[in-house]
Amino acid sequence: MEAALGLMRRMPLSLSxxxxxxxxxxxxxxxxxxxxLVDQPLEVLWDEGCGKQFLLCDYNRDGDSHMWHC
Structure with missing residues (x-):
């Protein structure tokens, strides 16, 4: 487990x-x-319905949806 966490600390964000x-x-x-224990980089997505960007994360989730509510 210690080796796995060490690997993730050294990994470039693009490959995490x-x-x-x-x-x-x-x-x-x-x-x-x-x-x-491993943080994931946040993703920014585009909501076509509202024409706005939103963060794809657990705090921005409503049930199974991450979509922005207009």
Whole structure:
């Protein structure tokens, strides 16, 4: 687990999502610990209906949707 976290600290942000997915496959018994300790970069998406950008994150979720409410 310590090696996995060390790897994630050294990983460029552009590859962090891929690296985390790979580590989750390699260490399924530690998946909850990995997900709680590794920060993911935020994504900005565009809502076509409102014509606005929004952050894709848990704090911006309404049920299964992340869409901005106009």
């Amino acid at each position: 999502r891929t690296a985390l997915s790979s580590l989750l496959l390699l260490l399924p018994d530690h998946s909850s610990e990995l997900l709680s």
